[in-house]
Amino acid sequence: xxxxxxxxxxxxxxxxKKAAASAGDVAHAAAxxxxxxxxxxxxxxxxxxxxxxxxxxxxxxxxxxxxxKGSLVNKIVIILPVALxxxxxxxxxxxxxxxxxxxxxxxxxxxxxxxAVAARRGDGRHGGxxxxxxxxxxxPDDEKSLVKGAVATDLILSAEIMVLSLxxxxxxxxxxxxxxxxxxxxxxxxxxxxxxxxxxxxxxxxLALAASGRSGATRxxxxxxxxxxxxxxxxxxxxxxxAMLWVGGHILVTGVDELGWHxxxxxxxxxxxxxxxxxxxxxxVETACSAIVGVVLGTVVLAxxxxxGRLRR
Numbered sequence: 001x002x003x004x005x006x007x008x009x010x011x012x013x014x015x016x017k018k019a020a021a022s023a024g025d026v027a028h029a030a031a032x033x034x035x036x037x038x039x040x041x042x043x044x045x046x047x048x049x050x051x052x053x054x055x056x057x058x059x060x061x062x063x064x065x066x067x068x069k070g071s072l073v074n075k076i077v078i079i080l081p082v083a084l085x086x087x088x089x090x091x092x093x094x095x096x097x098x099x100x101x102x103x104x105x106x107x108x109x110x111x112x113x114x115x116a117v118a119a120r121r122g123d124g125r126h127g128g129x130x131x132x133x134x135x136x137x138x139x140p141d142d143e144k145s146l147v148k149g150a151v152a153t154d155l156i157l158s159a160e161i162m163v164l165s166l167x168x169x170x171x172x173x174x175x176x177x178x179x180x181x182x183x184x185x186x187x188x189x190x191x192x193x194x195x196x197x198x199x200x201x202x203x204x205x206x207l208a209l210a211a212s213g214r215s216g217a218t219r220x221x222x223x224x225x226x227x228x229x230x231x232x233x234x235x236x237x238x239x240x241x242x243a244m245l246w247v248g249g250h251i252l253v254t255g256v257d258e259l260g261w262h263x264x265x266x267x268x269x270x271x272x273x274x275x276x277x278x279x280x281x282x283x284x285v286e287t288a289c290s291a292i293v294g295v296v297l298g299t300v301v302l303a304x305x306x307x308x309g310r311l312r313r
Contacts, residue, residue, distance in 0.1 A: 060200045063143055068193040070151030074158040075185035083166045084178055091170060095255050098167055101160045102251030102294075103301060109244035110298025112237070161188055164251075203229045246287050249294030264293070 086093060165184045169177045202225050209222025257265035268289045272282040 057201075057204050059143065060204075061197055063147060064193055064197045064200065066143075066147045067150045067154065068189060070147065071154045071158060071189045071193065072185065074151065074155045075162055075189065076182060078155070079159050079162045080178070080181055080185065083162050083181070084174070087166055087170055087177065088174065094163075094167055094170065095258050097163060098251050099255040101163055102248040102255065103297065104156075105160065105244045105248030106252070106294040106298030107248075107301040107305070108298070109241050109248060110295055110302050112241045113245070113295065114299070114302065116241075158185075164247075199229070199232065202226075202232075242291065245294035245298065246291045247294075248298065249290035249292065250286075252297060253290060253293055 086097075162181060162185070165181055166177075169180050172180065206222040206225030206227075206229070210219050210226065211222070253264045253268060268286055271289060272285045275281055275285050
């Protein structure tokens with residue numbers, strides 16, 4: 001009897017150890033996939049506050065919460081099953097799909113880059129989407145339409161995040177792969193829209209402090225918050241654009257190397273060797289080369305898309 005009890009306890013301890021090891025593997029995989037999707041995350045964070053610009057302050061956070069729930073549905077209900085099925089039935093298709101995503105990232109980054117250049121020259125054009133204008137025009141009575149449009153845009157960004165993440169865990173067992181992607185979906189969604197919630201309320205908090213602060217220091221701090229909001233959004237936009245070009249170019253260089261065209265990857269490798277200077281310098285060289293590839297390819301795609309749009313008009 002005692003022997004059976006000790007054997008049972010030993011089995012329970014073994015199961016617990018395996019579960020702990022599995023949880024550690026999932027956490028490690030989730031951390032790795034989250035860092036690989038950083039470019040899209042930064043861009044998502046930079047774009048999302050525009051969805052609620054012009055909305056009544058009292059409705060900003062409820063709308064952000066509705067978009068957050070829609071983003072989770074996008075990632076877990078729609079994208080995750082398709083991604084897992086793809087990794088099971090056609091893992092060979094993952095690299096081409098990633099390259100399509102890399103091309104889109106390069107295109108979007110190049111579009112923002114050249115629109116920013118055009119705006120500086122005084123053309124009056126602005127990069128990105130028109131979410132700010134549409135939000136202000138619709139008003140609080142059209143929240144459902146606003147949320148629907150925001151979730152539709154999030155679907156594209158979420159697809160990029162989940163495919164990038166899937167590529168990092170393709171060698172893991174199916175169950176760990178699925179759990180890691182679910183963890184990534186929750187972490188990234190709440191991180192992005194949590195920051196968005198803070199950003200959209202920063203100016204309101206600053207105005208309240210500046211208007212009703214009990215001390216001069218409090219009122220000054222409120223004014224600093226209001227002044228910092230545009231600068232923070234501008235910085236996020238710049239960082240997001242640079243990250244999209246770098247990651248998009250990196251995906252393409254790595255993808256063509258895996259598909260058999262090794263020249264671009266070899267050129268980058270030779271440049272790293274020529275510059276020398278250790279791992280940090282090698283990373284900077286690789287990042288710069290990837291960003292150049294992203295700018296060149298993104299510009300080509302932008303030119304084609306613009307030409308086709310003009311022909312259609």
